[in-house]
Amino acid sequence: MGDGDGWVRCELGHRHWGRFGAAGLLIKDGDSFVLQHRAPWTHEGDTWGIPGGARDSHEDAVQAATREAAEEAALDPASVRATGLLVDDHGGWSYTTVVARPQHPINPHAANAESTQIRWWQEAEIAALPLHRGFAGTWRRLRRVKPPLALIVDSRAMLPGSGTTPDEAVPREEWWNRLFDLARFGVVDDSRVDAHSGPPLDILLPRVTVLGAEGPAAGVTDEWWRDAVSGQPVVDPAEIATEVERACLAALENDERVLVVSDSPLPAVSHAVTRLTAADLLALARNRASKPG
Structure with a gap:
């Protein structure tokens, strides 16, 4: 358990997980993206989002996102290259989406109980999925991500x-x-x-x-x-x-x-x-x- 685990309230009055903010990894390869189907018991379970979680005090967003992806999707951090950041700032708390590109073919999969499935989706298919509210709010921008x-x-x-x-x-x-x-x-x-x-x-x-x-x-x-x-x-x-x-x-x-x-x-x-x-x-x-x- 890292020192970032814990619930906080942002300046908007919302309750968020991550004492120092949170970060997640969106892997993009052409028009395909890796998404995580969240287990029913998790916050906003049975929705699709990205592997991620609380940042520890010593981590930047890339370090936190790749660590979480290693834990949740069996991803080797060296197998992807971070290419950009999107910061969803709520005031006093933020979620950073780290966009990354595979360095070679990868096969991420559910590696712990937080996920029921992790798989590739085509960009055109994602809007029809039941999305985690936080991810849904940033997807309109993330779907337009250009080449690195x-x-x-x-x-x-x-x-x-x-x-x-x-x-x-x-x-x-x-x-x-x-x-x-x-x-x-x-x-x-x-x-x-x-x-x-x-x-x-x-x-x-x-x-x-x-x-x-x-x-x-x-x-x-x-x-x-x-x-x-x-x-x-x-x-x-x-x-x-x-x-x-x-x-x-x-x-x-x-x-x-x-x-x-x-x-x-x-x-x-x-x-x-x-x-x-x-x-x-x-x-x-x-x-x-x-x-x-």
């Missing part, structure tokens, strides 16, 4: 002095710290990232790849965001632009939206990606979400 975000960075943009002004030179090590922060805290889903429609999510959690540099050693850690940032050395600096273009193509083929930081032309992908300068990237890092939900 990939940030591809030419390492030459991370050279000292690549700030917005000469006085804002950023050392290479600090660049990595800022990229880790972007992966962990995300960026607000606004017109900077997607100018075509209103945001279905509050926060986007990008996958970050730096071409032409080896990233810091990973080690064994529960800091999930470190797995979202990688570096790829390139022997010949003249080939960095080619590798950036290849990484962009791979991301597009993987159905990801691509932000790219590079001064190179990138003719094969220029029509399909959003270009950022080093100054733009620094601005994203400064304006990242203040907390991970």
